[in-house]
Amino acid sequence: MNPSIKHCLAFATALLLIAACKKGQPLPVSPYFDEADQMARPAINTVFIGAADKDKFNVTIPTQMPATFGAEMKASLLALNPGYTTNLLGLTADQFIGVLSTDVLNASTTGKTTFYDGTNVLTGRALADDVIDVELTLIFGGPKGAANPGLTSDHVDANDVAFLTEFPYLASPH
Amino acid sequence: MISCAVLIIGGMLYAADHMDAPAVKGQTTDITDLYVFEGKNTNNLVLVGNSQGLLAPSATAAAQFDPNTLIQFKIDNNGDNVEDLVIQAIYSGGSMYFYGPVRPSLTGLRTKIEESALIGSVPVTPYGAHPIISTCNNGIKLFAGPRDDPFFFDLNQFHKIIGGMATSFNNPGSDTFAGTNVLSIVIEVPKDLLHATSGKLGVWLTTSSKESSGFAKN
Numbered sequence: 538m539n540p541s542i543k544h545c546l547a548f549a550t551a552l553l554l555i556a557a558c559k560k561g562q563p564l565p566v567s568p569y570f571d572e573a574d575q576m577a578r579p580a581i582n583t584v585f586i587g588a589a590d591k592d593k594f595n596v597t598i599p600t601q602m603p604a605t606f607g608a609e610m611k612a613s614l615l616a617l618n619p620g621y622t623t624n625l626l627g628l629t630a631d632q633f634i635g636v637l638s639t640d641v642l643n644a645s646t647t648g649k650t651t652f653y654d655g656t657n658v659l660t661g662r663a664l665a666d667d668v669i670d671v672e673l674t675l676i677f678g679g680p681k682g683a684a685n686p687g688l689t690s691d692h693v694d695a696n697d698v699a700f701l702t703e704f705p706y707l708a709s710p711h
Numbered sequence: 712m713i714s715c716a717v718l719i720i721g722g723m724l725y726a727a728d729h730m731d732a733p734a735v736k737g738q739t740t741d742i743t744d745l746y747v748f749e750g751k752n753t754n755n756l757v758l759v760g761n762s763q764g765l766l767a768p769s770a771t772a773a774a775q776f777d778p779n780t781l782i783q784f785k786i787d788n789n790g791d792n793v794e795d796l797v798i799q800a801i802y803s804g805g806s807m808y809f810y811g812p813v814r815p816s817l818t819g820l821r822t823k824i825e826e827s828a829l830i831g832s833v834p835v836t837p838y839g840a841h842p843i844i845s846t847c848n849n850g851i852k853l854f855a856g857p858r859d860d861p862f863f864f865d866l867n868q869f870h871k872i873i874g875g876m877a878t879s880f881n882n883p884g885s886d887t888f889a890g891t892n893v894l895s896i897v898i899e900v901p902k903d904l905l906h907a908t909s910g911k912l913g914v915w916l917t918t919s920s921k922e923s924s925g926f927a928k929n
Contacts, residue, residue, distance in 0.1 A: 570781040570919035572820040573740035576728035577915035579862070583731050591732035598819050599792040599915060640915065641792050642747055646756065646902040647910030650748040663748040664759075668727075669864045687879025688872065691865040697889035698859050703751055704899055705842050705854035707759065707861055710892040711768045 572596050577642040578659075579668045584617075584676075585610040585637065594640075603638040610634045617676055618685070624675045625682040626658065633675065664700045664707065669693075715831035715847040727862045729764040735918075739763060739777035743893050744862050745784075745916040750899045755850070757899045758784045758798065760916045764860055766892040771857045772838040774894055776802035779921040781822060782896055786812065787913035788906050794818050796905060799825060800855070800896045806832040807855035807896060812904050822919050849904060854897040860888045 574595045576582065586594045587609060597605050611634045615621055621630050628636065636659075643659045644650060650661025653671045662668065670690045677688040698708045727744045735741040743764035750757045760782050766774050781801050785794035798811040801824060813828035833845035836856030845853040865884035871877035905912060 568823045569922045570822045570824075571922060572822070572917050572919045573738070573780075574728070574732070574735040574742045575915055575917040576731070576742050576745055577913075579727035579744060582728060592734040595732050595735065596820055599913075639792050641787065641913035642745055642915060644747040644756065644912045644914055645910055646905065646907040646912060650756075661747045661749070662745065664746055664861045667863075690882075690884075691868065691880045692882040692884035693863050693865050693886045696859070696861055696863050697886055700861065704757070704844060704852050705858070705895070705897040706757060707858035707895055707897065709842075710766075710771050710838060710857040710859055711890050 575640070577640045578637070579662070580672060581637060581640045584672070585613045587613070599639050599641050602640055603635065607634055607638045610638050614676065620679075620684070621676075623680045625678055625680065626675065627680065628675075665695065667694055715833070715845040715853070717833060717843060717845045727864070729862075739775075739780045740918040740920060742916055742918055743860065745914065746861070747912075747914050752850075752899075754901055754903075755899045756902050756905065756912075757897065758914065759861075760784060760800070760896045761858075761860065761862075761893040762918065763894045764862075764891065765888070766857065766860075766894075768890070768892065771892045774838075774857060774892075776807065776835060776855065776894060778802050781824065781919045781921070783822065783917045783919065784811075784898075785815075785915050785917060786905060789908045790911065790913070792913055797822075797825065798898060798900070800898075802835065802855070806834050807853070808832045809851075809853050809896075809898060812900065820919075822917075849901050850899075851901070852897075852899040854895070856895065857892050858895040860891045860893040862888050864888060 582591055582594045611630055614630055623629055642662055645660035649657050650663055651657050652662045652666040652668045674682045674689045677685040700706055700708055729743045730736040741762055743761040746759035748757050763774055784798040786796040787793055788795045796812040797815045800807050800809050809830040810825045810828045813825045830851055831845055831847040833853040833855055834843050836843045838857050842854055863886045866887035868880050
């Protein structure tokens with residue numbers, strides 16, 4: 538391989554078709570862009586932020602989220618579950634909202650990546666993770682995850698089609 | 712010189728973040744989900760950014776990425792919830808161009824494309840075609856195009872519960888997102904390019920709209 542083509546890695550088999558991608562700067566760049574939407578953990582804006590603040594949440598940087606939305610999110614938690622004491626992670630309402638209100642998805646580079654698997658907590662989000670059941674359990678399930686059993690699982694436990702084992706991992710469109 | 716190999720391989724609702732807020736609902740900026748997980752090659756991390764969700768199969772072929780919408784993975788690698796690195800993606804002329812991971816020249820709500828950090832591009836996979844994958848320097852892989860929405864949730868029943876029309880979920884539930892598609896970008900990068908402190912990263916996904924800057928919007 539020509540060492541000057543330092544970025545290029547190509548391999549071919551009879552089943553693979555190779556093409557060079559475009560080179561150099563491709564874009565007539567208009568220099569600046571302004572944030573419109575953001576998310577990290579699933580359903581935070583949807584579940585915990587009131588209708589009047591949903592747009593504002595999307596243009597609030599993570600470091601400013603706790604001060605801006607913490608009280609509103611705690612109120613939403615206690616409206617969803619007026620009997621909230623602690624959850625399966627042992628978090629009080631203030632502690633739980635303290636975790637959730639900075640909407641950043643933690644990801645491990647040294648261990649298993651999962652939203653929650655019973656052992657690892659918030660070390661990523663895999664495609665097959667049942668994140669809704671995790672969130673419902675933490676909201677409604679009480680300190681042992683067993684309270685409000687009708688509300689701690691939506692009983693949709695997997696995607697409707699299988700994921701791929703290789704890149705790009707997501708299933709083909711319907 | 713920057714280039715990649717492109718492989719063509721044979722063979723009203725809202726939820727995770729779907730249509731979460733009035734200003735983005737139905738727009739090309741509407742994020743649906745973020746996923747971050749270890750790749751098949753365990754030296755790599757995979758980042759998935761989905762947008763424009765709840766596409767019926769009949770609507771998927773016409774769905775397009777927007778050259779005026781910049782999609783970014785923002786990555787905090789030292790625990791302060793401020794982006795230290797960004798991976799950016801923007802559509803142009805049938806392909807998705809990826810940049811980074813690079814320290815952004817601006818943090819926060821206003822952003823510019825980090826042109827000097829171009830990774831390469833990948834043609835957007837047409838609806839119904841086999842996935843087109845670019846493999847670039849450092850083994851970075853790129854994909855952009857329509858995919859099955861990997862999110863699953865009985866959202867309709869949740870709405871009934873919240874609305875006081877039901878008191879519990881059904882068993883079995885019904886996946887509101889079954890049979891629907893999203894527009895996905897997927898990038899697989901070596902973990903060591905992300906410089907995590909103590910093996911931990913914080914990641915969030917953003918979309919940003921191009922400022923009009925006195926020129927007609929293209």
